Amino acid sequence: MSRRSVREEIVNAAVEQFHARGFNAAGVKDITDSAGVPKGSFYNHFVSKEALAVVALERYGESRRLSELTDASVDPLLRLRQHFEFLRDENTGRDFSRGCLIGGFGTEMADHSDVIREAVRVSLERWAQALAAAITQAQESGQVAATTDAKTLARFILNAWEGTLISARSEHSEASYEVFFDTVFGTLLA
Secondary structure, three states: OOOHHHHHHHHHHHHHHHHHHHHOOOHHHHHHHOOOHHHHHHHOOOHHHHHHHHHHHHHHOOOHHHHHHHHOOOEEEEHHHHHHHHHHHHHHHHOOOOOOHOOOHHHOOOOOOOOHHHHEEEEEEEEEEEHHHHHHHHOOOOOOOOOOOOOHHHHHHHHHHHHHHHHHHOOOOOHHHHHHHHHHHHHHOO
């Protein structure tokens, strides 16, 4: 039997705690208790809660399935739709109790921590690049008009998605998702 990695346990617990409670409400003790490790072990692996937050954002970003957006073997519009359907289903499966960790950190911490603000910026940029790659392919195939730059469309869609999550969470309703899908796939990328 392999020995569990204390660092990995802390990172996994941090993603869960930060996503469920936010940066400020999730204390180091909450995270280590959730990980089932002594609080003192935290400082053997991380210099600060902010440093852990950066790693948690990276881990969360990996779970967003961004690589699927660049899979050229799948139709680009289908990739985009499936990506947002996955994210929608994940959120509705949690009964609208969470939004996006990246967006959450962006709104909660961007004015208070340069380190976290930069990690959020990098996360959003990576996500927008993956979206833009699929949009570019859809434009090159003639499925989407090339009248608007793919990077601009990607950033707009990403911004719309983050707003959709806020609305869905506030309303505890799928109505915002319907508006997002209708507008993005029925108008912007039609």
